[in-house]
Amino acid sequence: MLKVTKRRYYLPVILLSALVLVSAVNYSNDDRYFAIARNLDIFATLYKEVNALYVDEVNPNELIRTGIDAMLGSLDPYTNYIPEDDIEEFRTQSTGQYGGIGAVTGMIDDRLLVMMVMEGYTAEKNGLKIGDQITHINNVDIRNMSREEANQLMKGESGKSISLKVKRYGEENLIPLEFKREKVKISNVPYYGMVSENVGMVKLTEFTMQAGREVSNAVEDLKKKGATAIILDLRGNPGGLLMEAVNTSNVFIPKDKEVVSTRGKVDSNNQTYNTLNSPVDTEIPVAVLINSGSASASEIVAGTLQDYDRAVVIGQKSFGKGLVQLSRPLSYNAQLKVTTAKYYTPSGRCIQALDYAHRNNDGSVGKIPDSLKSEFRTSNNRVVYDGGGIDPDIVVDQDNMSSVAYTLETKGLIFDYATEYYYSHDGIGDPNTFELSDNEYDEFKKWLKNKDYSYVTRVEQDLQDMKDDAKNQKYYPLIEKQLGDLQRVIDESKNKDLDLFASQIRFLLEKEIVERYYLESGGIESTFDQDQSIKTAIAVLNDPAEINRILHRNK
Secondary structure (H helix, E strand, O other): OOOOOOHHHHHHHHHHHHHHHHHOOOOOOHHHHHHHHHHHHHHHHHHHHHHHHOOOOOOHHHHHHHHHHHHHHOOOOOOEEEOHHHHHHHHHHHHOEEEEOOEEEEEEOOEEEEEEEOOOOHHHHOOOOOOOEEEEEOOEEOOOOOHHHHHHHHOOOOOOEEEEEEEOOOOOOOEEEEEEOEEEEOOOOOEEEEOOOOEEEEEOOOEOOOHHHHHHHHHHHHHHOOOOEEEEEOOOOOOEOHHHHHHHHHOOOOOOOEEEEEEEOOHHHOEEEEOOOOOOOOOOOEEEEEOOOOOOHHHHHHHHHHHOOOOEEEEOOOOOOOEEEEEEEOHHHOEEEEEEEEEEOOOOOOOOOEOOOOOOOOOOOOEOOHHHOOEEEOOOOOEEEOOOOOOOOEEOOOOOOOHHHHHHHHOOHHHHHHHHHHHHOOOOOOOOOOOOOHHHHHHHHHHHOOOOOOOOOHHHHHHHHHHHHHHHOOOHHHHHHHHHHHHHHHHHHHOOHHHHOHHHHHHHHHHHHHHHHHHHHHHHHOOHHHOHHHHHHHHHHOOHHHHHHHOOOOO
């Protein structure tokens, strides 16, 4: 937020900044220039009158921030105002670096809990554990603070000391812990390793600085370990720096190959980005995993490797974000992150799925209809389409999480049980093979009996909607008995949900438990035996004939 202490200076500053912005742009259209100047004047006079006459005292920062957010919200979700107070978080998202102790926290039932401890940092070295509840930071009781407020206390200048008090399962007294903040680098590649005798996997979750280098190093190391094929896992990766998408693609395609081009209103934003370095390997078979959470830079990499027929893309359709953002400095150390262009993969397609330029009458944004999508061709003349994300070459259906599993996860019951399990078991053996026994799962069900995990299934919601419609249409007395019978069937079915969806719940439990012993990398490894996309990728990568068929090679 803008930091202005005297209100009488606030309005002139806003007007001066606006006029400087207007004068800095060369508008060839006089009418457009006049419209901008007129509307800025209207806004300034409106603000002045509201500030002077509104019945209650108004906060200048909040009022202007509301206006800014509403204005930018009419464009797209990615054009954002970043006030000075949020700059540190913005830099963390861009660089992956911050001053801290290497711990990820989250709120469950108003408790600030340690959700993950990053390997090699002071949090792990000095004894902080997943499941610890942080109660004090530098002797300040934070139990009534929000997570954001507490995190502000947690982060700080590297080299400075920080003290915590934590409540740990099984301990009566709070445990004091001392740390020294250090520069924490969030790894773009939290895991890489062999997922079969000859197939290596690189999980890329961020596109911050050095993402391409981290992928390159991982692939080279996997080849030394015997990998003759590579899985690049981009599932859930929301994107990041465009140049790191170029560098990541460069691991598998030659130097001087086009990766992405950008086109916008301003000529300077129309650029083509080619690979700059020698590749690691242009021949090794590659499978790229994507899902609906793969967006932006992830889609550049997946789309580029697909356009060059360099990789088989496996999973579900990607998110569909074909927009490029740049950050621009504003007054008072604020920033504007603004969408400046659309990006296009080497075949010429833009995968942007939502049409923000043509909103519906209610303000909502619709997807680009299939009738407006264009056909493009890969290097081997395969057909690909624009305007809807990246379509995988092999679709792997993703199971929807059941209501009971989702509730147990979001209410923190799976997390809490994993913590208790950790403190009652000395070890679990190999994370790749760990499984809860039937008796252990029964213990979990008994543990739940005194817990509140009430939930409403989609079928229940549909039944309630049917009841409401029947009452509105005067049909309810005629079908009341049938609806009541159906409700009883649903209630009886819900009593069996812990058994009906046991495989989903056990999957979540086992991953959470493994992370207590082996942190994030162990949790990732524990999912391999149930990951259908990885299984499919291994099978395809070990079948050269199938790869050639999918990618239209030798035709």
